[in-house]
Amino acid sequence: MTLSITFDSTTNYFHLTNQSISYIIELLDNRYLIHRYWGKSVRNYSGANRLPSYKKTFASFQSLEQDNQSFEFLPQECPLSFMGDYKEAGLKLRLADQSEMLRPIFHSYNIFNGVPNLPDLPHARATIDEAKTLVLTLIDSTSRVQLDLFYSIFKDNNTIIRSSKLTNLSSDEFEIQHFASATIDTLYQGQQLTSFYGSHQKEFQLQHTSITHGQFRIGSSRGASGPQYPPFIAISDLAHECYGEVRALTLIYSGNHTELIERDQYDQLRLQIGLNPEMFSWKLGPKECFSTPQAVLVYSDAGFNGMSHQFHHFTRHHLLPSQFKNEIAPILINSWEMTYFDVNEEQMLQVIEQAHQLGFEAVVLDDGWFSGRNSSKTSLGDWHVDPIKFPNDLTPLVNSCQQKGMKFGIWFEPEMISAQSQLCKEKPEWIVKSPYFPAYYGRNQYVLDLTQKEVQDWLIQTLSTFIETYHVDYIKWDMNRHLVENESQLAHFLPKEFSHRYMLGLYRVLNYLTQQFPNLLFENCSSGGGRLDFGMLYYFPQTWLSDNTDGLDRQAIQYGASYLFHPYQLTGHVSAVPNHQTNRTTPLQTRMDLADSTNMGYELNILKTSLEDNHVIAHHINRYKSLRQLIQTSRFYRLLSPFDHNATAWLFESEDKENYYLVAFRNTYSVSQTGYLLRIPYLDDNAYYITSNGESYTGSDLKNAGLFISFEKGDYQSYTLYLKKKRENH
Known part of the structure; x- marks a missing residue:
């Protein structure tokens, strides 16, 4: 698969593609980075999908000559406050003079083979032949702030990795108040929102909801990614497990996070993922840098199963320790x-x-x-x-x-x-707590201060x-x-820095x-x-x-x-x-x-x-x-959802597509429903499949007519079937 990142100086488009997906950014007026497309691969992008600009009451603009060009309508790669865009910003600072104004404009770009190495954070892995990375550099010459936006694309995967880095070029310290890993702007056209909720012993409960006007926000402020709202958000165009377009985001991070989707009055959508701004701030000294965790953006035109295949492939080949x-x-x-x-x-x-x-x-x-x-x-x-x-x-x-x-x-x-431990007696200052108040217990224990x-x-x-x-x-x-208190007894940093510093400390230990x-x-x-x-x-x-x-x-x-x-x-x-x-x-x-x-x-x-x-x-x-x-x-397929049925079914497919293992469950027994008709849409129409029971079926038969699964009487029954593809004609 051909992998390329190009910049066309005649059209001012950056185009990342692996011939399966495309991600396109416009350099507008040689100053601003505008998001133009993320989805299935396109050739010779012309900008035909660009929305016309309108002059609207309450919309602000910079030039009397361009009074229809407002950031309220421009889909941005890193949106900022105080520029006429009233949706959630991707970056917020408080400068040394207490100003929160920031005006970075495009300065330069760089393209290199491979992926960025983040020494303090877990990150995507790839050789120089497996991925390419685009770095877009913006500089605010007034505040002396440099913003680098990173985009990596892989040869073998429909994944874009995004992250950002801030560098303080000034001689003064300033405070980062919010710094998202990725923001995606698009249009609302009836998409559905998918996310998770859960609890201890009830993790990863799916919820599909409509996208209403205003903000939908989930995340964690617990010092961990959490079972309540794990880091994931997706929008889909009438998608099913087997079909439809899905755009999904997750985070390579284990601490506090937030996922946001915002639909404004003009039916524009903003998706955002990154550190939870309610539990984060960071003092950045002169010449210091700060990098966000990497966001993983996946596109699928084959439904949620297709989305999962991209996540599964990415994690196995570009995230897991290579030896495993x-x-x-x-x-x-x-x-x-x-x-x-x-x-x-x-x-x-x-x-x-x-x-x-x-x-x-x-x-x-x-x-x-x-x-x-x-x-x-x-x-x-x-x-x-x-x-x-x-x-x-x-x-x-x-x-x-x-x-x-x-x-x-x-x-x-x-x-x-534990409070009742020799370590606690010897090192009470190692407990996470305020210096001024008693510590809270959780499961009869305290947390060690890994900051x-x-x-x-x-x-x-x-x-x-x-x-x-x-x-x-x-x-x-x-x-x-x-975490409850989010404070160190020996802190020399802002309280809101605690949870991220804790994760950096944990990552150092694990690394x-x-x-x-x-x-x-x-x-x-x-x-x-x-x-x-x-x-x-x-x-x-x-x-x-x-x-x-x-x-x-x-x-x-x-x-x-x-x-x-x-x-x-x-x-x-x-x-x-x-x-x-x-x-x-x-x-x-x-x-x-x-x-x-x-x-x-x-x-x-x-x-x-x-x-x-x-x-x-x-x-x-x-x-x-x-x-x-x-x-x-295997390549794993979900076939029947327990969130929608009194049954569950999934399928494991071997890498060579020769062997399949089907697993199904029927929960509450009903005398009027002895089983389930299950279609298996991922088989070869023209092949025969021999089952572990010695039966033979054509792929087209199992795909279209389906297989009726009979369960034993009683609740909570299971069923398994092994299928082997027959090469020769039947």
Whole structure:
């Protein structure tokens, strides 16, 4: 696919294209950057889609000779306040003289191969052959401020990466009050808005709404991306999973964020994504720079499935640590729901032995292993093995796993500190709190102040020593509360700088550890999906999607999360019933089929399972091993939404389009509805497909007439079908 970024000096158009998509910017009057197009690739753009300018009462303009050229009607790449555009600005400053006026105009541009490297932030990865980047530089000669806008486009993906950098060229300090990563201006033409809402144990709930006049804004002020409103927003033209145009934005960032869509009185739309201005400010000293997190812009003309394919491809090839791009994750058993805090050496050695017999590939020792940790109220920060529970240290467990050819993993919550801990007694100034008021608890714990380099260094040293001592293969990195006070006891910066400085501190720690121990598998967790975003995916190749493992609730959670994340980037476990979160009982096969649709593991008590259950579990593990490569490398399609039906269905397609794995669920049983008719629109019309049941169908038959799926009687039933494409004529 041809990749190019060009500037036509006769038309003043910048055109980014990979022959699949185009992104076009006009340099107006050699001063201003105007957004002209983002969508399916166009040739020889002529500006035919430009809106005519009108002279309107209340519209402002700069020149009497051009009284119909107002910023109120010009679609801008970085809109500013006090220039006649009354919609949300993309940048707001307070200068040294308290002025908030800014007038940057175009200065120069640069085009280079590859993508920008942001040393302090997670960012897109690409070789010089895989991407090109356009840098547009604007300068305000009065305030001595330089603004650089970055646009990267990829050879193999319908993704544009946008970010911005501000440089203080003056001799005075000024304050950044708002700095968006990307703003997109377009017209309202009946598009629908798609976003997520959620909570702990109910993450990634989809909502599709109409776009009304005024502002719609979501985001997080919790110090984390959050399960309430994860960073994502999309507009679509009557799109479905399988068809229609979708334009979607997300953020490579894990802290406070905001997503905005604004429809004005003239039916103009503004989309914006970036740091949450309500919880952000930044003092920028002379010659200093500030870069925004990168925004990921995806265009699809193949509906929401097409959008997801672009996100999935981007994350696998341009975001994940390269060593994990094709790495198979071990099938693990986790101790948490088996034992909770009541763990010990004898018990875990039995678990390791039983896990080996059943075919597991890793055992993970969850919370409760460190000194005095018998409840959620103590010991966070005291990362020393409990000598009562483990009198021989962890060495017998690690050795037992290694002797059996298994991996050993362990749980940490490194960013937190308990009031009842030795660390808290020794370093009370390390707690995130106001110097003037008592700290608030969250889940019986405080947050470590990662804005302090001393705390970052301590965390790096503590974890590095542990990893080097025990040679663990896997760390589950948890984070079970959000920020409240947003202040440091030792601060020398603005309070609103705290949350972003916290994320920069966390990223420094993660960057060091993942580079120092590149083959150590880290799993991201924040009470499940409390901090599931592209920023964490840059460091951790997989995330514990939700603490809720219920066979019903998980369908919607996994369905929604797949909009952004490939299912293999999400971990799902088979757990006990009645479910520990909902008290609901669902069939074991349903729980297995749901976990198989992710990076699969277990969490039930294998020391108490019957011989019959053990046989089923061992068979399931072997079956998943045969499916695992297909799941990991698949193109994933959503077919039936649990948000709209009493059923869910999705499809995994192999890279060579030769093998398919269909998974479906029917929830509440009805005597009048024994099954569902399911069309599979992604097959080859002219090919035959042989099922795991020995039946043969044409692609056109399954695409158009469909496949009727019959479920067993009873609630929460599942159905799976393996399809293999037959090459020769039938």
